[in-house]
Amino acid sequence: MSDEQVAAPTNRRRISQRGIATRDRILEAANRLMLVRGVNATTLDDIREASQTSKSQLYHHFADKQELVRALVKYRGALVLQRERAGLERLRSFSGLVRWRNALVQANSLNDGKYGCGLGSMALELSDQDEQARSSLSETFAAWERLISDGLHRMRDSGLLRQDADPEKLATGLMAALQGGYLLANAAHNVAPMEVALDMALEHIRSFLVQPSGEPVR
Amino acid sequence: MSDEQVAAPTNRRRISQRGIATRDRILEAANRLMLVRGVNATTLDDIREASQTSKSQLYHHFADKQELVRALVKYRGALVLQRERAGLERLRSFSGLVRWRNALVQANSLNDGKYGCGLGSMALELSDQDEQARSSLSETFAAWERLISDGLHRMRDSGLLRQDADPEKLATGLMAALQGGYLLANAAHNVAPMEVALDMALEHIRSFLVQPSGEPVR
DNA sequence: GCGTTTGAGGACCAGATAGTCCAGGTATTT
């Protein structure tokens, strides 16, 4: 009876609104719990309870915990990229970068620097544990950096940035400052280090402006 | 018979060379294993086996896993600070910073960016799980940054850095770039992002030199 | 030498947790 299902565990074709909703509820719960407790410290029972589903549903939608985690990596990646796309896809000026910085800082200050970046924390926890999750995360970081570097490219093309500015490297540096800022802020339970780190990166980018405005970053 | 021992589990005074050696062996093993697998994914049995000790010795030297982890946080912190003190306490020039950078990059490139910084990985894993470990890590980061900022202070006092340079902020920014670089390098299994991040931070510091030398960072 | 302290070794226990299975009920689609 369930032979066909077993035969095609991954690419099952049955798609019902209800099923999708449950699957999403599970992912959403896993997302929430694993952000504050970490992946390994969160049990499937926690997720089952938080998502108001049953054990069998967990295993109906995901083969095992590892597959759930991998799905979560993509889920969270999609969330971040969607949020970041909204803030970055029309980036055309330095003040746009400052606004982007302010939004991130403000969001993180709401919980006193705790929890850090959903992607960054998974990266450290999973990189040496699940190669597939690692490469997926790596790709998400790359896509995120591309959103930034695309904006920087636009700024360079429009003559705002000097020609010798390297958008890719600047984006990587900014991303590292962001992730390092998240990490230090998390350790300190204080958003201040994240601000300093981002300001440093922005200042660095500012040094590539064709005509550096007199006012400082903030 | 063992009532007295139970009464004073923490501040025991018995100090034997043999005992210290065993304790250190345990910590050293925990350090090694937890660096690659993470804290939560490492079992006491792994540690027992790797340290060639017995279960009872683990619990003779540490009340429970949490105490072991906390001891490891200090152990690792001491190791890092010792290593960093050697490389930073005589920092007096920009080229000294570059040498410091090169040493870190080279060390991390030996394992293709994997594992990251022992402190940083613990910070993300423990910050929302063990308040005591978190604050201990936070202090270690502060001490590490102080090693850097002390060097920058010396450079400023000697007239190398401009007076408006803020050594504390520069040190925080550099530390964030380092930690973010570790994280991205770990996710990518490639040391390149760490190089870019550190170079950005160094370039930022260089912009505060009184007479910026013409040659780039590297 | 003798008793006490310290360390080694490992058997053992209890609880947590991933994962299985099934019996039956409810929605959705055709």
Next chain:
DNA sequence: AAATACCTGGACTATCTGGTCCTCAAACGC
């Protein structure tokens, strides 16, 4: 209405793992 997909609930297992306990050996002071 029939078939298919989805869901509940919970019992059950195997394993892992933190933690306890007990015995024996070595070291050491008296």
